[in-house]
Amino acid sequence: MSVASLFWGLLFGSIGLGFFIYGKKQQKPVPLACGLALMAFPYFVSTTYALLGIGATLMAVPYFVRFWAGRFARKHRCAAWRMIAAGPAQNPGMLRAWRQLDHCIDPG
Secondary structure, X not given: OOHHHHHHHHHHHHHHHHHHHHHHXXXXXXXXXXXXXXXXXXXXXXXXXXXXXXXXXXXXXXHHHHHHHHHHHHHHOOHHHHHHHHOOOOOOOHHHHHHHHHHHHOOO
16 A cells, blocks of 8 residues: 555545535435545555545535536426425425425426
8 A cells, every 4th residue: 555545545534524424414315425435435445546536536426416406406496306405404394305206207
């Protein structure tokens, strides 16, 4: 293991801890899962370039999931998608939103 791999593993693990704490406090599953993955994957990846690629991808996943969920909600103007994009911490009616989702996709 090189010094660069140790450094990047420590950096991604620290960022993963931040994602994990944020996801746990805000009750958002995507940052929580990405945080766990960011903390765990450096133990299984040995090359520095793979470490950088996987780490950068895992750090970008929560942003793009939130971006595309919000964009989809605006495009379809569906309250259920907006509720799901906001997450359960901001909206206690999350289960109701999942039930309404079928109506938003196929209103017929």
